[in-house]
Amino acid sequence: MNIILLLIPISLLLLGLGVWAFFWAVNHSQFDDLDTPALTPMSEESDPAAEVSEEPES
Amino acid sequence: MNAERCFHCDELNPASPRLLANVRGGEHAVCCVGCKAAAEWIEQLGLGAYYTLRSEPALRHDEVPDFSAWERPALRRLHVRDVSEERCEVVVLVDGLRCPACAWLIERAMRSTTGVLDVGVNALARRVVLAFNPQQTGLAELLGALAQLGYAPSPLTADMIDSQRQRESRGALKRLVVAGLGTMQAMMMAVALYAGVFDGIDPNVREFFRWLGFLVATPVVLYSAQPFFQGALREWRSRQLSMDTPVALAIALIYLASLIGILAGGHEIYFDSVSMFVLFLLVGRHLAMRARHRASDVVDALSRLQPVHADRREGEHFVTVAIHELQSGDIVRVGAGSALPADGLLLGPACRIDESLVSGESAPVRRLPGETVIAGSHVIDGPVEVEVRHVGADTVLAGIVRLVSRAASERPRLTRLADTRAARFVLRVLILTILTAAAWAWFDPARALPAALAVLVVSCPCAFALAVPAALTRAIAVLARRGILVIDADALEALARADHFVFDKTGTLTEPSFDPAAIEVLRGSREQALSIAGALEHGSSHPLAIALRRIAESAPDLTAASLRQIPGAGVEGEISGVHYRLGRSAFSLSSPVGDESSACDALILADGEGVIARFPMQERLRPGALAQIDALQQIGIGCEILSGDSSSRVASIARLLNIRQTTATATPADKLARLQALRREGHVVAMIGDGINDAPVLAGADVAIAIGEGSAVAHAASGILLASSRLDSLAEARAIAAEMLVRLNQNLNWALAYNLAAVPLAALGFVPPWLAAIGMSSSSILVLLNSLRIGRGVGRGIDAAHSDRRVHAGSGTAGVVT
Numbered sequence: 001m002n003i004i005l006l007l008i009p010i011s012l013l014l015l016g017l018g019v020w021a022f023f024w025a026v027n028h029s030q031f032d033d034l035d036t037p038a039l040t041p042m043s044e045e046s047d048p049a050a051e052v053s054e055e056p057e058s
Numbered sequence: 059m060n061a062e063r064c065f066h067c068d069e070l071n072p073a074s075p076r077l078l079a080n081v082r083g084g085e086h087a088v089c090c091v092g093c094k095a096a097a098e099w100i101e102q103l104g105l106g107a108y109y110t111l112r113s114e115p116a117l118r119h120d121e122v123p124d125f126s127a128w129e130r131p132a133l134r135r136l137h138v139r140d141v142s143e144e145r146c147e148v149v150v151l152v153d154g155l156r157c158p159a160c161a162w163l164i165e166r167a168m169r170s171t172t173g174v175l176d177v178g179v180n181a182l183a184r185r186v187v188l189a190f191n192p193q194q195t196g197l198a199e200l201l202g203a204l205a206q207l208g209y210a211p212s213p214l215t216a217d218m219i220d221s222q223r224q225r226e227s228r229g230a231l232k233r234l235v236v237a238g239l240g241t242m243q244a245m246m247m248a249v250a251l252y253a254g255v256f257d258g259i260d261p262n263v264r265e266f267f268r269w270l271g272f273l274v275a276t277p278v279v280l281y282s283a284q285p286f287f288q289g290a291l292r293e294w295r296s297r298q299l300s301m302d303t304p305v306a307l308a309i310a311l312i313y314l315a316s317l318i319g320i321l322a323g324g325h326e327i328y329f330d331s332v333s334m335f336v337l338f339l340l341v342g343r344h345l346a347m348r349a350r351h352r353a354s355d356v357v358d359a360l361s362r363l364q365p366v367h368a369d370r371r372e373g374e375h376f377v378t379v380a381i382h383e384l385q386s387g388d389i390v391r392v393g394a395g396s397a398l399p400a401d402g403l404l405l406g407p408a409c410r411i412d413e414s415l416v417s418g419e420s421a422p423v424r425r426l427p428g429e430t431v432i433a434g435s436h437v438i439d440g441p442v443e444v445e446v447r448h449v450g451a452d453t454v455l456a457g458i459v460r461l462v463s464r465a466a467s468e469r470p471r472l473t474r475l476a477d478t479r480a481a482r483f484v485l486r487v488l489i490l491t492i493l494t495a496a497a498w499a500w501f502d503p504a505r506a507l508p509a510a511l512a513v514l515v516v517s518c519p520c521a522f523a524l525a526v527p528a529a530l531t532r533a534i535a536v537l538a539r540r541g542i543l544v545i546d547a548d549a550l551e552a553l554a555r556a557d558h559f560v561f562d563k564t565g566t567l568t569e570p571s572f573d574p575a576a577i578e579v580l581r582g583s584r585e586q587a588l589s590i591a592g593a594l595e596h597g598s599s600h601p602l603a604i605a606l607r608r609i610a611e612s613a614p615d616l617t618a619a620s621l622r623q624i625p626g627a628g629v630e631g632e633i634s635g636v637h638y639r640l641g642r643s644a645f646s647l648s649s650p651v652g653d654e655s656s657a658c659d660a661l662i663l664a665d666g667e668g669v670i671a672r673f674p675m676q677e678r679l680r681p682g683a684l685a686q687i688d689a690l691q692q693i694g695i696g697c698e699i700l701s702g703d704s705s706s707r708v709a710s711i712a713r714l715l716n717i718r719q720t721t722a723t724a725t726p727a728d729k730l731a732r733l734q735a736l737r738r739e740g741h742v743v744a745m746i747g748d749g750i751n752d753a754p755v756l757a758g759a760d761v762a763i764a765i766g767e768g769s770a771v772a773h774a775a776s777g778i779l780l781a782s783s784r785l786d787s788l789a790e791a792r793a794i795a796a797e798m799l800v801r802l803n804q805n806l807n808w809a810l811a812y813n814l815a816a817v818p819l820a821a822l823g824f825v826p827p828w829l830a831a832i833g834m835s836s837s838s839i840l841v842l843l844n845s846l847r848i849g850r851g852v853g854r855g856i857d858a859a860h861s862d863r864r865v866h867a868g869s870g871t872a873g874v875v876t
Binding site for chain 1: 178180224227228231232235236239243266270273274
């Protein structure tokens with residue numbers, strides 16, 4: 001049981017690290033726009049239309 | 059004959075000349091040179107895929123305006139943030155940014171512009187953040203590049219980058235995550251302790267886990283729950299009991315009682331419950347905040363109507379200055395087609411001004427020197443000189459913006475009601491807790507604290523606090539995803555109860571159009587008739603005028619003098635000395651010919667000698683109109699058309715849509731009277747309109763629904779805005795609002811029933827505090843789950859395929875088109 005005396009502080013340390021990383025991400029505008037980045041994968045290709053061409057033109 | 063639509067902007071193409079743009083290996087017809095240039099430039103950049111990706115047509119592309127004024131130091135300082143010598147940032151609000159494909163296009167196109175270091179596009183907020191190297195490019199060039207793509211850019215002031223809104227949403231997100239992680243950890247520690255209760259636990263280990271629970275719950279209470287404590291403090295200062303006081307009180311009491319529990323080494327502790335309570339409340343607040351932020355985008359669009367620079371007279375010359383440099387008493391010059399920068403007195407010459415922003419009247423009004431003109435309205439024929447009277451926050455426009463933002467930030471009536479109910483409830487619970495503690499102290503002092511705590515925990519106002527906001531925010535979020543923006547949450551409640559829908563006809567159910575092939579020319583050439591008509595309708599923003607100009611575009615340009623608009627009748631003006639009239643037959647001809655029914659569905663162009671040409675009007679049903687009205691009538695909702703148009707045209711549209719109740723040739727006053735009569739009969743009335751000519755009518759209904767294209771004042775007066783300018787989701791919106799109301803009542807009833815059952819048991823000492831904590835949590839979870847069901851059952855199955863029917867209003871005239 002003594003192992004928890006070590007593991008729990010480690011888990012809390014990791015938790016603190018996670019919170020710090022999240023705060024960093026928020027402060028660096030990673031969460032300001034959650035809608036547009038969904039489309040960015042397409043912009044890496046030269047012609048994304050090939051992938052979505054089944055979609056009807058509107 | 060089906061008229062072709064523009065490949066770029068989806069507007070009707072002129073019959074001739076036929077313009078073709080070469081995009082994606084094929085020729086596509088476009089409506090104007092501007093659209094051709096935009097389409098081909100997009101293709102040249104290798105971005106032709108935009109046309110297959112997009113879900114909304116682009117803005118019609120007119121010529122690229124001059125942005126050089128943006129390079130003035132005074133303007134630049136205000137809008138551009140200098141990060142370093144080689145990096146500047148600017149936030150641009152982009153009109154016409156309608157779908158993710160636009161975001162994709164802008165991002166790709168701007169990245170390939172020289173000097174641009176970084177591009178961030180937010181399609182929802184219609185914002186583009188540009189980072190650029192000032193030594194390689196300038197603000198004016200960047201704006202020009204955006205305009206060349208076919209968008210209308212307007213930079214926001216630099217403080218928007220670190221705006222209050224951003225701080226608020228970032229802070230809320232951090233609090234939410236800290237609360238979430240803290241709750242998980244606290245629960246973990248609690249599980250260990252609960253297991254210890256059943257299986258036995260070493261007192262030292264138990265002590266250890268208790269302190270760990272304290273450790274993880276402390277940030278949740280001290281950091282995440284800050285807004286509640288601040289709110290409670292504010293309420294205390296203003297001596298008003300609302301929701302924050304009991305919530306803060308409950309959080310503080312449970313937290314302190316648990317802390318005392320550790321120190322005294324006695325009874326149970328509740329760090330997990332308090333964390334969970336904070337988490338749930340924060341989730342509700344976060345959702346509400348996001349809905350509010352979306353609504354405030356409307357306000358942004360409004361405040362953008364005012365130009366940011368003006369031509370001020372300094373001695374003999376006019377100098378371009380930023381709008382905040384203007385002072386009362388300055389004289390500014392405003393060119394034709396430009397917006398007025400400030401409220402002021404017209405010095406001259408007399409001109410026509412489009413004040414649709416404020417009055418809702420689409421026909422321009424004539425202003426004489428000495429009369430007052432308002433900022434944001436457009437000068438149609440200029441240039442004119444204006445003496446500035448009010449600037450900035452004192453203008454009428456700024457007042458409208460304030461009005462809208464207040465409506466957006468005000469707490470809805472339902473929430474306020476629930477708040478007062480919950481506050482009363484909490485007051486009673488607090489009294490009951492004290493009574494319980496006192497009573498047990500009399501009989502059995504050892505059980506006083508556990509029993510009092512059980513009452514406090516089991517009756518936590520959580521379920522009450524969440525019942526209304528959870529249902530409201532869920533409904534608002536579901537609607538926003540379908541393109542329906544709820545500006546005023548009270549409107550949602552009214553929409554749920556609405557049993558009578560009143561539609562404005564022109565611009566709402568139908569859009570006007572002319573078929574070039576159906577024009578009858580009695581004298582002179584077709585080209586000439588079109589030129590004259592186009593010149594007479596120049597500058598008018600009436601839907602008919604816009605439709606007529608569209609077909610007259612190909613004809614040679616003429617200029618009309620002394621133009622005069624007679625609302626509800628037509629226009630008159632002089633072209634090379636000849637006096638022309640264009641409008642309804644009764645107006646155009648001194649002695650109307652033919653029977654009235656056939657005469658009223660054509661615009662007639664005439665001079666002193668008689669008819670020159672007839673332009674038969676067509677009306678096209680808006681996409682989705684038929685399906686929506688069918689759907690509404692199926693669930694027993696009365697539909698009615700209230701129109702200023704002639705009875706034969708209203709009747710033919712009504713036949714097509716199966717609407718029985720119609721009122722034709724109604725003036726705005728008639729419309730308002732009709733709405734009031736309906737409300738007196740006990741109906742809850744929803745009015746759907748574009749707000750052109752009838753912003754006050756919209757305000758007279760229980761719930762006003764405006765079409766996105768309508769006037770700004772209509773948006774200000776309405777509670778619900780259909781962002782996509784389509785009627786597609788009207789029936790769905792009604793269904794979702796009704797479901798919201800049902801769920802909300804279920805939530806409240808559940809919270810009440812639970813408390814009535816649990817509190818007496820807890821007071822009598824039958825409920826151990828740990829059971830109380832479980833009961834409290836599960837009652838709130840039930841409320842949340844119940845709210846999340848909103849919008850599940852409502853499908854998107856309304857068939858819109860048959861909605862694009864073309865109608866020829868009226869009967870028996872030449873040129874019936876299908």
